[in-house]
Amino acid sequence: MGDDPVARFEAVYRETYDQITAYAVRRCDSPQDAADAVAETFAIAWRRVNDLPPGQEARLWLYGVARRVLADHRRSAVRHRVRDVELDTEMADLYADAPDSGVGLSAVAAVFRTLTDDDRELLSLVAWEGLERDEIATMLGVSRNAVRIRLYRARRRFSRALDEAGVRFEAKGRMIPAGRSL
Structure with missing residues (x-):
């Protein structure tokens, strides 16, 4: 050698x-x-x-x-599992059930966990970390426009998954059970 x-x-x-x-x-x-x-x-x-x-x-x-x-x-x-639990808790605070809604927050958390890692991370950076698009772009090493597009798509997939799970929100963010109209 x-x-x-x-x-x-x-x-x-x-x-x-x-x-x-x-x-x-x-x-x-x-x-x-x-x-x-x-x-x-x-x-x-x-x-x-x-x-x-x-x-x-x-x-x-x-x-x-x-x-x-x-x-x-x-x-x-x-750390990843702890972050997921903390995010679930944060989402519980943000979207706490109204007593009459009948929809459990666990449904939102369960739907969130079905998203891809990339979608969860991007949505978490906005909702949980409070980062702006330009900050996320710098962090990820991509353009602000790429972040805008990815965020739009992630939100759309999350919304679609919530709809499929029967979780809907009133205009003010309060959850309403499946089967009730807005």
Whole structure:
């Protein structure tokens, strides 16, 4: 191998890829999560190729990197779930049921969870974070017009999903049960 970092990385990759992949698969809920963790592990190994220990110690070093990557992924998933619960609570505050409405907020939250991650994130940035289109555009690295279009489409899909679930709102934002007219 010598001192060539590319050759060293390639050798370690060939020797350890299957073991690191098996380690990640046994610890992840989905094959995609495992693949992401393995990719991130080897990306870190590539960036830190000069820190790779020699021989079998490289495999152990990679196990340590993979363990930290998986821990980061788990913490991120927990934060995501907490954010969803907080958003559900925020939506409950915004769209609290009138005593006579008969429509539970859980219906709105359930419909919201059926949206794609991108739609939920975009709607959350507007409703929950209070960001303006130009701020979202900067954050996402897209044009303000792209945000306008995506937001319009996300709102339309959310509205359609609420209609399909039988959740409707009066002009002032109060929910009314399915079957009652405005």
